[in-house]
Amino acid sequence: MVVKVRECVSISEVRESIDQLDDQIVKLISERSRYVEQAAKYKKDTDDVKAPKMVEAVIEKVRNLANENNVNPDIIEEVYRTMISCFINHELVQHSKLHSK
Numbered sequence: 657m658v659v660k661v662r663e664c665v666s667i668s669e670v671r672e673s674i675d676q677l678d679d680q681i682v683k684l685i686s687e688r689s690r691y692v693e694q695a696a697k698y699k700k701d702t703d704d705v706k707a708p709k710m711v712e713a714v715i716e717k718v719r720n721l722a723n724e725n726n727v728n729p730d731i732i733e734e735v736y737r738t739m740i741s742c743f744i745n746h747e748l749v750q751h752s753k754l755h756s757k
């Protein structure tokens with residue numbers, strides 16, 4: 657599917673459109689973060705948090721979604737590897753707080 661976007665007639669319109677999307681993207685990443693934090697409760701050790709097989713499954717899934725949505729899968733993979741790596745570090749902190757009590 658090709659997502660329909662508005663045909664901008666100036667750089668300020670382009671920037672305005674990108675700003676609106678950034679607002680949504682940050683809200684969605686925040687929502688994702690809340691679920692990753694909840695995952696810490698169900699992971700028994702740090703290997704479980706790092707879950708390399710799960711990471712590869714997510715990467716495969718988002719590469720397929722990228723192909724379906726007409727965006728370069730290599731860009732999506734790089735963005736997701738960076739995001740998941742940050743979330744794993746965040747979750748390791750949550751996990752150690754929960755399991756040191």
Ligand SMILES: C=C(O[C@@H]1C=C(C(=O)O)C=C[C@H]1O)C(=O)O
Nearest residue numbers: 695705706707710740743744747
């Ligand atoms: C949500 C899970 O794992 C977590 C998912 C992450 C992510 O997708 O960003 C990061 C850390 C993992 O511990 C899961 O195993 O289902």
